[in-house]
Amino acid sequence: MALFLTKRFLQALFVVFAVTLLVAWAVRLSGDPAIMLTGGAGSVTEQDLVNIRNALGLNRPFHEQYLGFLYGLLHGDLGNSFVGGTPVTQLVAKALPATLMLAAAAIFVSIALAVPLGIRAAIKRGSAEDQAIRIASLAGLSFPNFWLALMMVLVFSILLKWLPPSGFDGPVSLILPAVTAGVINTAANVRLVRTSMLETLSAQYIMVARAKGLAERVVLYKHALRNSAIPLVTYVGIQFGNLVAGLVVIERVFNWPGMGSLAFDAVAGRDYPVLQGVVTVFAILIVSVNLLIDILYGLLDPRIRTE
Amino acid sequence: MASGVTGETILSVEDLTVEFPAPQGAVRVVDGLSFDLVAGKTLAVVGESGSGKSITALSILRLTDHLGARIPAGRLLFRRSAGGPIDLTRADDATIRTIRGNDIAMIFQEPMTSLNPVFTVGDQIAEAIVLHQGVDRREARARAQALCEKVRLPDAARLIDRHPHQLSGGMRQRVMIAMALSCQPRLLIADEPTTALDVTIQAQILATIRELQAEFGTTVIFITHDMGVVAEMADDVVVMRRGRKVEQGSVAEVFDAPKHPYTKALLAAVPKLGSMTGTALPALFPVLAVTEGLEPPPAAIAKAQAVHDTVSHEAPLLEVEGLTTRFTVERTVFGRPLRRVHAVEGVDFSLWPGETLALVGESGSGKSTIGKTVQQLLTPDAGCIRFEGRDYAAMSAAGKRRLKREIQYIFQDPFASLDPRKTIGYSLAEPMLHHGVVARGAAARDRVAELLRQVGLDRAHVDRYPHEFSGGQRQRVCIARALSVDPKLIIADESVASLDVSIRAQIINLLMELQQRRGLAYLFITHDMAVVERVSHRVAVMYLGQIVEIGSRAQVFETPYHPYTKKLIAAVPVPDPHRRVERGLVTGEIPSPIRRVDDPPRRARLVEVAPGHLVADAEVSAAA
CATH class of the missing domain: 3.40.50.300 (P-loop containing nucleotide triphosphate hydrolases)
Known part of the structure; x- marks a missing residue:
C-alpha cells in the first residue's frame, strides 16, 4: 500500500506539472490582454499596446514567462492580476472556500440521493419503481446544467419564494446551487449504484448473510453496500473534474463568489495570471481528491490494503 | 446437546x-x-x-x-x-x-465466495452469535475464537482478525463450518x-x-x-x-x-478407485441408458469390457526435458523479481502415440502450466520440448503453426470455450479453414456433419448456437472442434471436471473410442484419481511443480511409493458404504509454490524402482 501510494503521489506531481505547462501555453492563445485592458478604445495607439505588453511582461519569450510562473508557484506566489493588480493568491484564498463548500455539498447531495435510489432500483429490479428511477435518471442526465439552474431559480425562488435566487449568504443560499450541481451527477451515480448492487447481491456471501438470519436492512446496508461502494468511490473521483468544470457555469448563474466565477471573469478579461492560478489550483484539487480516493480504496477493501 | x-x-x-x-x-x-x-x-x-x-x-x-x-x-x-x-x-x-x-444453518459450495471480502472472519462468525444468542461483542468474539479452534483452524487468536482473501479455500470452508455451528443448530x-x-x-x-x-x-x-x-x-x-x-x-x-434405473445408471457411471486393479489397460465405463423404466441394453455392459491397447512404442510423440516455468509475483521497486511462483520445476516425461498420460495433482501443482506450455500458450524459462523429434526452440514460424494443428487443447469450461455469437457449424469449420484442412463450401459442410456424427451429435445441430446445448453437448462440440484438424495429440485439461457423473462417463468413453479409432495420444490433466485410473496408460503425479512419481497405471495405483501419491489415493472417497475409512483429523494445507528468488526449491531426483516406474528420492519440500 505504501509503495502504491508513493507511486500515485509521484504520478500526481507529474500531472500537476504537465497541467501548468499546458495551461500557460493555452491561455496565450486566447487573445491579447492589452486590447482587452484598453477596452478597444479608438484613441489607443500601437505604441500604447506595446507599452502595456512590456509592462505586463508579455513580450518576453514563452519559456521565460513559464519558468517565472513556475518559480513563483514554488514560492507560493501566483503573480498579480492584470486587472487591479491584486495578488492572485489573495483572490484564490477568498474564492476557494466558497467553491470547496459548494463542491462538497454537491457531492453530498448526489451520494445521498443516489445510494438509496440505486439500492431501491436494484432490489426492485424490473418493477415499475425500477423503471421510474431509470427514466428519472435518464432525464437528469439529459438536462444541461445551466438550464437546470435557471429552472431551479424559477421554481424555488421566483414562484415558491422558498429560497434566495443567488448570492452567498448563509447555508440557505447553498441549497439551490448544491442541489443543481449534485442532481446532474446523481443521475449517473444511481445507475452505477444499481449495477454494482445487482452484482453484489448475486454474490454467495449475501446468501450466507441472509442464511445467518440477518435482517434485510443489515444485509443491504452492511454486507452489500460496502462492497458496492468501491466502484462508486472511483466514479465520484472521476466526476470531481466534471463537477468543478460545471461549477464555472453554476457559480455564474447563482452569482456564487467562488473559483468558477473567478475563472469566468479571468477568461473574459484575458487575465493570464488569474486564469493560470485558478486552473493550477483546480488541477491540484482534482489530483488530491483522486489521491484521497486511492487511500479510501484501501480503507474500503482489505484486499487492496495488503497487496 | x-x-x-x-x-x-x-x-x-x-x-x-x-x-x-x-x-x-x-x-x-x-x-x-x-x-x-x-x-x-x-x-x-x-x-x-x-x-x-x-x-x-x-x-x-x-x-x-x-x-x-x-x-x-x-x-x-x-x-x-x-x-x-x-x-x-x-x-x-x-x-x-x-x-x-x-x-437451521447452512454451508455453501463455494468457500472462495461465501465470505464477505471486506469484513474479518472473526466479525463474520461473531455476527450470528450476537444476533441469536444475545451476547455482547466481546463475548461473541471469544466464542468465535473458540469455534475456530474447534474446527482445527491454526492460530485462531490471530486468524479471527484476518480477512477472507488471506485464507486458503480449505481454511475458508472451516470458517464457514465454524459460522454455521456458532449457534449450535x-x-x-x-x-x-x-x-x-x-x-x-x-x-x-x-x-x-x-x-x-x-x-x-x-x-x-x-x-x-x-x-x-x-x-x-x-x-x-x-x-x-x-x-x-x-x-x-x-x-x-x-x-x-x-x-430405480436412474440410481443404477448413476452408480454405474461413478468411477470407483481400485476397480481397475489387475487390468493393465484403460477400459470404458459401463454406461447405462437412463431411460425410465427400461432395463439397460446388454450392449452397454458388453462395451464396458472393451479395453485399450492403442500405444505404439516405435518413437515417442512428445518428449519433455527439464521443463521449468516460473511466474514473477512480486518485484522490487526497480522491477527486479523478488518472489516467483515455481509452477513447473525441471519436469521430464515422454508420451507415445496412442497413449494416455495422466498428469494428476492438486491446485498449484503445475499440471495445467505444462499443458499450456506444450500447446505454446506459455513460454518456458528452461527446458526442451520435442514433438516427433522436432525441438520447439528450433522450429520455424510455419513449423510452430503446424504444431498448433497437430496438438489440440480441450479446456475445462465448455461454456466459456465456444463463441456465444457463432453457430456450432462456424466454430467447427473455422480451425479447418484456417489450417487449410478442407476447402470452403460443400466439402467443409460435409466434414462438419461428419465430425458431429463422430461425437454423437446430430448434423441438424450445425446452425444452432452454444446456448442451445447442454454442458455435455457443448463439451462434445469442443471435442469435435479439436478433432476437426486431425491432431495427433489432444491435451484435455480438466475437460470433464464440470460435467455431471453420467455425462462425464459418456464423454470419457467418447475420448477413449476416438483414441482407438484414430490412434490419438492424450495428455490428460486432472485432479480426479478415479477418472485417471479408468483412462490412462501411464500416470505422472505432480506436487509443487515437480513429478514425484511416474509409471504405468497399475504401478502407480497398485504399488504407490511416494508418500504424496499414497496420501492422494487414500483421500479419494470410496463409493461403497461398507468400506468407510476412519481418517484422522489432519489439517495440513497444500503448501504454496511461491518462493523468494534467493531460495530456489530442491529438485527431487527420480529413481527407478521398477521398469518404467520412477519415484522422487525425497519429499518435495515447500518454501519456508
Whole structure:
C-alpha cells in the first residue's frame, strides 16, 4: 500500500506539472490582454499596446514567462492580476472556500440521493419503481446544467419564494446551487449504484448473510453496500473534474463568489495570471481528491490494503 | 446437546413444490418432494445438475424467496427444540429470521465466495452469535475464537482478525463450518461443501463435519452429486432427478440394491478407485441408458469390457526435458523479481502415440502450466520440448503453426470455450479453414456433419448456437472442434471436471473410442484419481511443480511409493458404504509454490524402482 501510494503521489506531481505547462501555453492563445485592458478604445495607439505588453511582461519569450510562473508557484506566489493588480493568491484564498463548500455539498447531495435510489432500483429490479428511477435518471442526465439552474431559480425562488435566487449568504443560499450541481451527477451515480448492487447481491456471501438470519436492512446496508461502494468511490473521483468544470457555469448563474466565477471573469478579461492560478489550483484539487480516493480504496477493501 | 431425542423427526418435507415464475408459465424445479428427517442422522440428497437438490436446500431456509421462487404447494414442518412444529413455507419473515443461522444453518459450495471480502472472519462468525444468542461483542468474539479452534483452524487468536482473501479455500470452508455451528443448530444443511476443494482438503473437511456432528448431535442434510461422498457421510439417501424423488432408502440399500434405473445408471457411471486393479489397460465405463423404466441394453455392459491397447512404442510423440516455468509475483521497486511462483520445476516425461498420460495433482501443482506450455500458450524459462523429434526452440514460424494443428487443447469450461455469437457449424469449420484442412463450401459442410456424427451429435445441430446445448453437448462440440484438424495429440485439461457423473462417463468413453479409432495420444490433466485410473496408460503425479512419481497405471495405483501419491489415493472417497475409512483429523494445507528468488526449491531426483516406474528420492519440500 505504501509503495502504491508513493507511486500515485509521484504520478500526481507529474500531472500537476504537465497541467501548468499546458495551461500557460493555452491561455496565450486566447487573445491579447492589452486590447482587452484598453477596452478597444479608438484613441489607443500601437505604441500604447506595446507599452502595456512590456509592462505586463508579455513580450518576453514563452519559456521565460513559464519558468517565472513556475518559480513563483514554488514560492507560493501566483503573480498579480492584470486587472487591479491584486495578488492572485489573495483572490484564490477568498474564492476557494466558497467553491470547496459548494463542491462538497454537491457531492453530498448526489451520494445521498443516489445510494438509496440505486439500492431501491436494484432490489426492485424490473418493477415499475425500477423503471421510474431509470427514466428519472435518464432525464437528469439529459438536462444541461445551466438550464437546470435557471429552472431551479424559477421554481424555488421566483414562484415558491422558498429560497434566495443567488448570492452567498448563509447555508440557505447553498441549497439551490448544491442541489443543481449534485442532481446532474446523481443521475449517473444511481445507475452505477444499481449495477454494482445487482452484482453484489448475486454474490454467495449475501446468501450466507441472509442464511445467518440477518435482517434485510443489515444485509443491504452492511454486507452489500460496502462492497458496492468501491466502484462508486472511483466514479465520484472521476466526476470531481466534471463537477468543478460545471461549477464555472453554476457559480455564474447563482452569482456564487467562488473559483468558477473567478475563472469566468479571468477568461473574459484575458487575465493570464488569474486564469493560470485558478486552473493550477483546480488541477491540484482534482489530483488530491483522486489521491484521497486511492487511500479510501484501501480503507474500503482489505484486499487492496495488503497487496 | 443441540438435538432432542434421537429418533424424533425434526423435519418433515411434505409434497414440496418450488416454482420459478416465467412468462411462458412457471418452471417447476422441485415437484412433490417428500421425506422425513430423523434427529441425529445424516441424509444425503443426491442428484445431477437440474435435479432441484440445491433449491430444496434453499427452500428449507426460505432463501428461495430471494431468488424469486415460489412455494405454491407443500409443507416443511420443522420442530424447534421447544414448541410445536412450524410450517416453514407459511412462517412470517420475522420467524424465519430467528430460525436461520440459529436452528437451521447452512454451508455453501463455494468457500472462495461465501465470505464477505471486506469484513474479518472473526466479525463474520461473531455476527450470528450476537444476533441469536444475545451476547455482547466481546463475548461473541471469544466464542468465535473458540469455534475456530474447534474446527482445527491454526492460530485462531490471530486468524479471527484476518480477512477472507488471506485464507486458503480449505481454511475458508472451516470458517464457514465454524459460522454455521456458532449457534449450535439442530439442523445443518451442507450444499456441496467440498466440491470446490482439492481431494486431500475434502477428506479433512468431511472428517471435521463428521466429528462435530458426533459431538453436537446435529442432524445433517448433505447435498451432493458425488456418490463417494454419499457413501462416506450418509445414513440415508434421497435420489433426485428433474425435481422429483426417484429413490429413497438407507445408504446400504441404495448402494447394494438400487431399485430405480436412474440410481443404477448413476452408480454405474461413478468411477470407483481400485476397480481397475489387475487390468493393465484403460477400459470404458459401463454406461447405462437412463431411460425410465427400461432395463439397460446388454450392449452397454458388453462395451464396458472393451479395453485399450492403442500405444505404439516405435518413437515417442512428445518428449519433455527439464521443463521449468516460473511466474514473477512480486518485484522490487526497480522491477527486479523478488518472489516467483515455481509452477513447473525441471519436469521430464515422454508420451507415445496412442497413449494416455495422466498428469494428476492438486491446485498449484503445475499440471495445467505444462499443458499450456506444450500447446505454446506459455513460454518456458528452461527446458526442451520435442514433438516427433522436432525441438520447439528450433522450429520455424510455419513449423510452430503446424504444431498448433497437430496438438489440440480441450479446456475445462465448455461454456466459456465456444463463441456465444457463432453457430456450432462456424466454430467447427473455422480451425479447418484456417489450417487449410478442407476447402470452403460443400466439402467443409460435409466434414462438419461428419465430425458431429463422430461425437454423437446430430448434423441438424450445425446452425444452432452454444446456448442451445447442454454442458455435455457443448463439451462434445469442443471435442469435435479439436478433432476437426486431425491432431495427433489432444491435451484435455480438466475437460470433464464440470460435467455431471453420467455425462462425464459418456464423454470419457467418447475420448477413449476416438483414441482407438484414430490412434490419438492424450495428455490428460486432472485432479480426479478415479477418472485417471479408468483412462490412462501411464500416470505422472505432480506436487509443487515437480513429478514425484511416474509409471504405468497399475504401478502407480497398485504399488504407490511416494508418500504424496499414497496420501492422494487414500483421500479419494470410496463409493461403497461398507468400506468407510476412519481418517484422522489432519489439517495440513497444500503448501504454496511461491518462493523468494534467493531460495530456489530442491529438485527431487527420480529413481527407478521398477521398469518404467520412477519415484522422487525425497519429499518435495515447500518454501519456508
